[in-house]
Amino acid sequence: xxxxxxxxxxxxxxxxxxxxxxxxxxxxxxxxxxxxxxxxxxxxxxxxxxxxxxxxxxxxxxxxxxxxxxxxxxxxxxxxxxxxxxxxxxxxxxxxxxxxxxxxxxxxxxxxxxxxxxxxxxxxxxxxxxxxxxxxxxxxxxxxxxxxxxxxxxxxxxxxxxxxxxxxxxxxxxxxxxxxxxxxxxxxxxxxxxxxxxxxxxxxxxxxxxxxxxxxxxxxxxxxxxxxxxxxxxxxxxxxxxxxxxxxxxxxxxxxxxxxxxxxxxxxxxxxxxxxxxxxxxxx
Amino acid sequence: xxxxxxxxxxxxxxxxxxxxxxxxxxxxxxxxxxxxxxxxxxxxxxxxxxxxxxxxxxxxxxxxxxxxxxxxxxxxxxxxxxxxxxxxxxxxxxxxxxxxxxxxxxxxxxxxxxxxxxxxxxxxxxxxxxxxxxxxxxxxxxxxxxxxxxxxxxxxxxxxxxxxxxxxxxxxxxxxxxxxxxxxxxxxxxxxxxxxxxxxxxxxxxxxxxxxxxxxxxxxxxxxxxxxxxxxxxxxxxxxxxxxxxxxxxxxxxxxxxxxxxxxxxxxxxxxxxxxxxxxxxxxxxxxxxxxxxxxx
Numbered sequence: 001x002x003x004x005x006x007x008x009x010x011x012x013x014x015x016x017x018x019x020x021x022x023x024x025x026x027x028x029x030x031x032x033x034x035x036x037x038x039x040x041x042x043x044x045x046x047x048x049x050x051x052x053x054x055x056x057x058x059x060x061x062x063x064x065x066x067x068x069x070x071x072x073x074x075x076x077x078x079x080x081x082x083x084x085x086x087x088x089x090x091x092x093x094x095x096x097x098x099x100x101x102x103x104x105x106x107x108x109x110x111x112x113x114x115x116x117x118x119x120x121x122x123x124x125x126x127x128x129x130x131x132x133x134x135x136x137x138x139x140x141x142x143x144x145x146x147x148x149x150x151x152x153x154x155x156x157x158x159x160x161x162x163x164x165x166x167x168x169x170x171x172x173x174x175x176x177x178x179x180x181x182x183x184x185x186x187x188x189x190x191x192x193x194x195x196x197x198x199x200x201x202x203x204x205x206x207x208x209x210x211x212x213x214x215x216x217x218x219x220x221x222x223x224x225x226x227x228x229x230x231x232x233x234x235x236x237x238x239x240x241x242x243x244x245x246x247x248x249x250x251x252x253x254x255x256x257x258x259x260x261x262x263x264x265x266x267x268x269x270x271x272x273x274x275x276x277x278x279x280x281x282x283x284x
Numbered sequence: 285x286x287x288x289x290x291x292x293x294x295x296x297x298x299x300x301x302x303x304x305x306x307x308x309x310x311x312x313x314x315x316x317x318x319x320x321x322x323x324x325x326x327x328x329x330x331x332x333x334x335x336x337x338x339x340x341x342x343x344x345x346x347x348x349x350x351x352x353x354x355x356x357x358x359x360x361x362x363x364x365x366x367x368x369x370x371x372x373x374x375x376x377x378x379x380x381x382x383x384x385x386x387x388x389x390x391x392x393x394x395x396x397x398x399x400x401x402x403x404x405x406x407x408x409x410x411x412x413x414x415x416x417x418x419x420x421x422x423x424x425x426x427x428x429x430x431x432x433x434x435x436x437x438x439x440x441x442x443x444x445x446x447x448x449x450x451x452x453x454x455x456x457x458x459x460x461x462x463x464x465x466x467x468x469x470x471x472x473x474x475x476x477x478x479x480x481x482x483x484x485x486x487x488x489x490x491x492x493x494x495x496x497x498x499x500x501x502x503x504x505x506x507x508x509x510x511x512x513x514x515x516x517x518x519x520x521x522x523x524x525x526x527x528x529x530x531x532x533x534x535x536x537x538x539x540x541x542x543x544x545x546x547x548x549x550x551x552x553x554x555x556x557x558x559x560x561x562x563x564x565x566x567x568x569x570x571x572x573x574x575x576x577x578x579x580x581x
Contacts, residue, residue: 024384029397031456034416038412096305096308102301118314119309121309121313125562127312128517129516129558131545132555134316136319156305211403217405217520217523232405233408260404264400264404267403274403279465
């Protein structure tokens, strides 16, 4: 900052700009260190342990950690379980939220307000808080330790219903009336009139729902008991507790990144869509 | 089906359309609340033979919990966790939004840097942080050492630091999420207010605190609600980093609920904690609702 400046005001402006940029860069780097470090560590040879200060790339780069982690725990099965749970939840939710959202947006009926608030209860009380009684219900249904058990509490979504209702309410009344005069049945009204302009809301909900269920941990933890149904998150925690893992960070990093990778790469590609969907799903 | 007359009717169709959603809400939200309320008045412990059959004990479970110093500790930890995560994450979220809300080349990289932890599973994030908190050569201690820190090194194994370490992970993970709401708020601010402020000779700092921040009050209220509920329901990192310990130093409400039910097999106590949990959340939501109604009236 030694170059001469025409006026003190311009100088101050430039200084503020410089400070802002430095602060932004510093914080961005700080925030990225964990994921970058995990990436580096996962490619370090296992026989080159980390010690104080020496945490960067080793002389050689290897994929042995990934292969070794894969052989120590059934990650393939965990992948299948997570993907099936996410798809199962999404498939059912998309139907239930569109139907319920349509009913609340389109019709007027006795007890509408009461039913609406009843469904919204689910938004106020997170399912995680109810894991003890829900565990009893799942046992009683005979679903313990199945993928269906992980997914079923989320088959109805108050939040998704709410989002779709809001989207449907935005559809101009004239369009709906035109559809009715054309003799559309209710399901034709949904498919031809209500849904087309509401696709962005549906996508936003789908992305945040998929992220949420890919990442969910505590409910799958209590409701699964074997590798045939255990998803990636619960599998990873089991993996970290395996006797032979201990403090083998290279191995742990590889396993962690395997759990993250599919969703994270999708996020990197569709970053803007993801951020918009999270924004959307927060703004109730 | 003929023309719909969308006025108040008792036709079965709307009820049928809502039925699937309502059934799942009834089964997995309403029923468990009622079941917990009922069970909370009974003593039932699955790992003690003579207590396996439920016995009515009135408010016994609640009395036991509130006279248990460990449970009081859990409540204190929960409050500390909320106080430690919510305000700092919100301030950082606001700061990030300000830093990212500029027309500079490569700003997308900054946004990605701040937001990406949100997409990671909490257990993965915590597993990475586990290494950072490692005594001796962990990155966290190395960095703190450069700043002159000479205190205890085993963060997750120290009763005084364990809660702080899970707080740090939560702040790292959530701040970027709150950033996007502030960012959306900033981008919707009316431009003419700023022109007027500039004409009045307000400097950047004054504009920020006297115009921008007050205009974003609704966003701040909204984020506070989201952050508060999130602080209550996320315990994944505690499982990975501290298991609630040491000496229960990092046990929060939901973790204790899990422990009572699945480790101590105490159905009555876990039901009572579930009820406490639900009451706190309902009270919080109703208070917010009343406050926001009053302001808009």
